[in-house]
Amino acid sequence: MTIYIPTPLRAFAGGKDTLEVHAGTVSGALDELTEVFPDLRKHLFTGEGKLRAFVNVYLNDEDVRYLPAKEATAVSAADTLSIVPSIAGGV
Amino acid sequence: MSVLQMARTVYEAIRAHGEETYPHECCGALLGRATEGSWSIEEAVRAGNTRTDSAHNRYQIAPAELVKIEREARARGLSIGGFYHSHPDHPAQWSVTDFAEAHWLGCSYVITAIAKGKAALTNAFLLTGSTEEDKRFEQEAIEVVEAVEPLLAQAESKKG
Numbered sequence: 001m002t003i004y005i006p007t008p009l010r011a012f013a014g015g016k017d018t019l020e021v022h023a024g025t026v027s028g029a030l031d032e033l034t035e036v037f038p039d040l041r042k043h044l045f046t047g048e049g050k051l052r053a054f055v056n057v058y059l060n061d062e063d064v065r066y067l068p069a070k071e072a073t074a075v076s077a078a079d080t081l082s083i084v085p086s087i088a089g090g091v
Numbered sequence: 092m093s094v095l096q097m098a099r100t101v102y103e104a105i106r107a108h109g110e111e112t113y114p115h116e117c118c119g120a121l122l123g124r125a126t127e128g129s130w131s132i133e134e135a136v137r138a139g140n141t142r143t144d145s146a147h148n149r150y151q152i153a154p155a156e157l158v159k160i161e162r163e164a165r166a167r168g169l170s171i172g173g174f175y176h177s178h179p180d181h182p183a184q185w186s187v188t189d190f191a192e193a194h195w196l197g198c199s200y201v202i203t204a205i206a207k208g209k210a211a212l213t214n215a216f217l218l219t220g221s222t223e224e225d226k227r228f229e230q231e232a233i234e235v236v237e238a239v240e241p242l243l244a245q246a247e248s249k250k251g
Contacts, residue, residue, distance in 0.1 A: 004161065004162075004165070006161065006171070006195070007170050007171050007172065007195065007197065007198055008194065008195040008196040008197050008198055008218075011196070011197060011221075017165070017170070042222065043222070043223075052223075054192075054194045055194075056154035056157075058154065058155070058158045061155065061158070063154065063155070082158045082161065082162070084154050084157045084158055084161065085194035085195055086151070086154060086192070086194060087118070087120075087151065087152040087157060087174050087192075087194075087195070088142070088149070088150060088151035088152070088188075088192040089149070089150060089176060089185075089186065089188050089189035089192045089193065089200075090116060090142070090145075090148045090149035090150050090176075090186065090188045090189065091116075091148040091149075091178050091179075091181045091186050091188070
């Protein structure tokens with residue numbers, strides 16, 4: 001499957017905007033990503049190993065947090081995983 | 092001070108967006124190409140403000156919309172280089188909320204003050220640092236350029 005790396009994390013992924021992985025689940029894909037680019041780990045996960053609250057992960061068009069199996073959801077070669085830090089603010 | 096280069100069409104579009112949504116905050120993404128330490132912005136993409144509960148002083152872009160914007164940008168060889176929003180009847184300076192919610196390191200956050208419905212000052216702030224713990228906003232100069240073509244040519248020549 002293809003993982004899309006967002007602009008702010010490319011500096012910690014050798015400048016790459018995508019990575020092809022061969023994992024069977026979402027969490028496996030994220031593990032593979034952080035094995036290839038260890039510097040990404042602290043940007044994606046808390047010290048306890050949970051996804052940071054502001055990091056959204058989308059499997060194709062679905063928010064992984066709302067999938068029944070969440071990060072244990074099975075993935076196939078044709079799937080895409082998008083990592084999207086949140087955008088918000090205000091006065 | 093780094094320089095955020097922006098096509099005039101973008102500059103005018105984001106200011107017009109803020110006037111249209113006044114007294115609510117507008118928001119959107121800025122698409123372009125990375126330059127040395129900053130961005131050349133070629134296009135602004137409007138996004139919906141999901142904070143309908145408090146749209147006069149808060150904004151949020153739905154992650155699903157960001158995924159779509161990012162996908163379409165990538166297909167055209169562009170990247171998300173930053174975001175814009177408006178501050179209705181409030182200065183064009185980042186707020187504590189803006190800073191707490193800023194997570195796109197290396198990207199520009201552009202804020203336009205809308206005073207009584209009219210676009211006033213537009214400022215840009217680059218989110219620098221390498222982690223959530225050492226991030227900070229640094230003000231950028233905004234250079235408005237007339238056409239996108241010179242930016243494209245510049246990007247091509249830099250590629251060599």
